[in-house]
Amino acid sequence: MKREETTKFLSELAEKHINPYNDPRIYWAREVTFDYATTHAIRVDYMKFKPVNNTVSGIEKGDFYCYEVKSSVEDFRSKNGHNFIGDYNYYVMPHDVFIKIKTEIPYKVGVYCPCGNELKSVKKAVRSDRERPVSEMLLMMFRSAKRDMIRT
Incomplete structure (x- = not known):
């Protein structure tokens, strides 16, 4: 499989994993950019937000999941796409790639690999201390989700 095809396949599996039933109550976005129009802009391939509940404190205590497709x-090994700014951070990659680079993956970063037509965890993420506020994270996710709504 060519790299573009592999990326497309992994991306489709990531989207299915993040929101398997196309549920509008699952908050997620693709290609979420932070620090846009600066010299240190970053883009996270996929982000998901899981609030504790829909109260103010439940939203503030929610968790962000970041996924980077490799x-x-x-x-x-490229410099791009290691933007782990969530509470839980994951790589999504073919299993053969994981076997070759598993010692290079940071301790707190988890890994999902394809198993048939779904993703399976081969390394569990450890909670990280997020540095960005909920409001910024949600705003950037909203902006990216809105961009995709306009495209379709």
Whole structure:
């Protein structure tokens, strides 16, 4: 499979994993950009927000999940796409890539690999202390989700 096809396949599995039933109560977005129009802008491939509940404090205590798709060892070793700013952070990659680079994955970062037509966890993420406020994270997710709504 070519790199573009692998990336597309992994991205489709990530979207299915994040929101398997196309539920509008699942809050997520793709290609979420932070610090836009600066020299240090970053883009997270996929982000999901899981509030504790829909109260103010439940939203403030919610968790952000970040997913970075890596289709090859070269892709993993590139400088791009290691933007782990969530409470839980994951790579999504083919299992053969994971086997080759597993010692290079930071301790707190988890990994999902394809198993048939779904993703399976091969390394569990450890909670990180997020540095960005809920309001900024949600605003950037909203902006990216809105962009995708306009495209369709």
